[in-house]
Amino acid sequence: MNVVTPLRTAAEQALAAAVEQRLQSQPVAGRIGELRRAAATAFTEGGLPTRRVEEWKYTDLKAILRDAVPLAGPLDASAEAEGSFKALTVPGAKRILFVNGALARPASDLLALESGIAALPLESAIASNDPLAERIGALQPQRYDAPLALNTVFLGEGLLVRVAAGAKIAAPLHIANVFTGDDAAATYGRVVVVVEDGAEVTLVESFQGRDGVAYQTNTALELVVGDGAHVDLVRVQEEGDAALHLSTIMVEIGREAQLHTFTLNSGAKASRTSLYGRFGGQHSHAGLRGANLLKGKQHQDTTLLLDHAVPHCESRELFKTVLADESHGVFQGKIVVRPDAQKTDGRMMSRALLLGEAAEMDNKPELEIFADDVQCGHGATAGDLDEDLLFYLKARGIPQKQAEALLVQAFVGEAIEFVENEALRELIIARAETWLAKRA
Numbered sequence: 001m002n003v004v005t006p007l008r009t010a011a012e013q014a015l016a017a018a019v020e021q022r023l024q025s026q027p028v029a030g031r032i033g034e035l036r037r038a039a040a041t042a043f044t045e046g047g048l049p050t051r052r053v054e055e056w057k058y059t060d061l062k063a064i065l066r067d068a069v070p071l072a073g074p075l076d077a078s079a080e081a082e083g084s085f086k087a088l089t090v091p092g093a094k095r096i097l098f099v100n101g102a103l104a105r106p107a108s109d110l111l112a113l114e115s116g117i118a119a120l121p122l123e124s125a126i127a128s129n130d131p132l133a134e135r136i137g138a139l140q141p142q143r144y145d146a147p148l149a150l151n152t153v154f155l156g157e158g159l160l161v162r163v164a165a166g167a168k169i170a171a172p173l174h175i176a177n178v179f180t181g182d183d184a185a186a187t188y189g190r191v192v193v194v195v196e197d198g199a200e201v202t203l204v205e206s207f208q209g210r211d212g213v214a215y216q217t218n219t220a221l222e223l224v225v226g227d228g229a230h231v232d233l234v235r236v237q238e239e240g241d242a243a244l245h246l247s248t249i250m251v252e253i254g255r256e257a258q259l260h261t262f263t264l265n266s267g268a269k270a271s272r273t274s275l276y277g278r279f280g281g282q283h284s285h286a287g288l289r290g291a292n293l294l295k296g297k298q299h300q301d302t303t304l305l306l307d308h309a310v311p312h313c314e315s316r317e318l319f320k321t322v323l324a325d326e327s328h329g330v331f332q333g334k335i336v337v338r339p340d341a342q343k344t345d346g347r348m349m350s351r352a353l354l355l356g357e358a359a360e361m362d363n364k365p366e367l368e369i370f371a372d373d374v375q376c377g378h379g380a381t382a383g384d385l386d387e388d389l390l391f392y393l394k395a396r397g398i399p400q401k402q403a404e405a406l407l408v409q410a411f412v413g414e415a416i417e418f419v420e421n422e423a424l425r426e427l428i429i430a431r432a433e434t435w436l437a438k439r440a
Contacts, residue, residue: 116167255281
């Protein structure tokens with residue numbers, strides 16, 4: 001019998017060596033140690049995905065990740081100061097700052113949070129056997145996910161957040177991530193958020209970095225939405241123009257719960273957001289939305305899997321992508337309706353606006369339905385600006401570029417308007433306007 005041994009790139013070999021070194025230099029006992037070792041084995045066997053892997057059909061990570069850059073070093077005072085200065089400002093929010101993957105404690109509001117919400121550094125929680133640390137890895141998908149496997153192996157810096165049952169948290173919790181420095185490095189951040197029954201909270205994640213530096217961000221978020229809880233999650237990805245951004249979001253939604261997510265992607269040379277969501281309780285709603293603003297030769301991939309595992313749940317997905325120059329956008333979305341998930345109502349839509357002749361959009365919406373009493377639909381469109389609308393605006397004295405900007409704002413505004421927090425909604429609109437102004 002012939003055994004085929006897959007060829008490993010230089011980056012894969014370097015990553016495999018770094019994985020082995022990490023396990024030896026920072027061993028962890030118990031369940032977390034087992035989790036890391038299992039992830040290491042999975043990566044050693046699976047490596048980086050190529051286009052032959054269906055979930056990565058349009059994003060060849062093996063080709064994109066050519067260099068395995070070293071892990072970011074210890075945080076120094078100058079990097080912390082620069083990171084604090086460059087981090088996105090969210091009005092009225094409590095901020096926890098990570099610079100080059102490390103927690104910047106003096107610049108974080110760890111001890112100034114409202115009653116009912118607590119945040120603990122992940123590394124401290126693991127070392128002290130905090131019960132909340134048992135949540136780490138609990139939502140990981142059954143399928144192999146290379147970025148998530150690497151994120152699990154390099155578990156260290158990160159955050160555990162608990163919102164107490166019934167707590168109504170007024171101020172958004174902003175988890176800011178900033179990369180500084182002139183040398184390329186890799187960061188692996190992990191955030192676990194448990195929102196207990198009946199609680200309400202707004203979460204914000206932001207990512208900024210220096211242009212011209214080929215650093216790599218690998219981040220993962222595990223979010224538990226308890227019964228009757230209400231969670232708004234807003235993410236702003238504005239990495240540097242040479243960066244690689246890999247993000248994994250895992251969500252479990254309880255009974256009669258509400259989850260709303262919005263992601264703005266406008267940064268990084270190449271980025272991928274993988275979202276795994278599961279309804280674990282009946283009569284719940286999930287609204288998953290986003291806007292991608294791409295130019296130059298940027299590549300952005302949004303891939304989601306939403307599992308309707310129980311009856312009487314509703315989901316809405318809406319993603320808008322604007323592509324200028326030679327940029328490339330990808331949307332892969334799948335709604336799975338299990339046999340017992342009767343009365344499911346799921347709608348998914350991806351729309352792309354092509355502003356450049358060489359721009360490209362790949363849409364792949366899917367429905368996988370095993371129940372018969374459901375209402376599900378999906379759709380995808382791609383096209384350029386409406387010439388009649390452009391003519392209408394220009395006929396009223398509006399210059400070409402300004403007319404285009406108005407139409408683009410209206411296009412992405414359909415997704416942005418679902419951001420419930422008014423200050424956050426205005427912030428997203430302002431970031432989109434800034435992108436448009438730079439493009440002009």
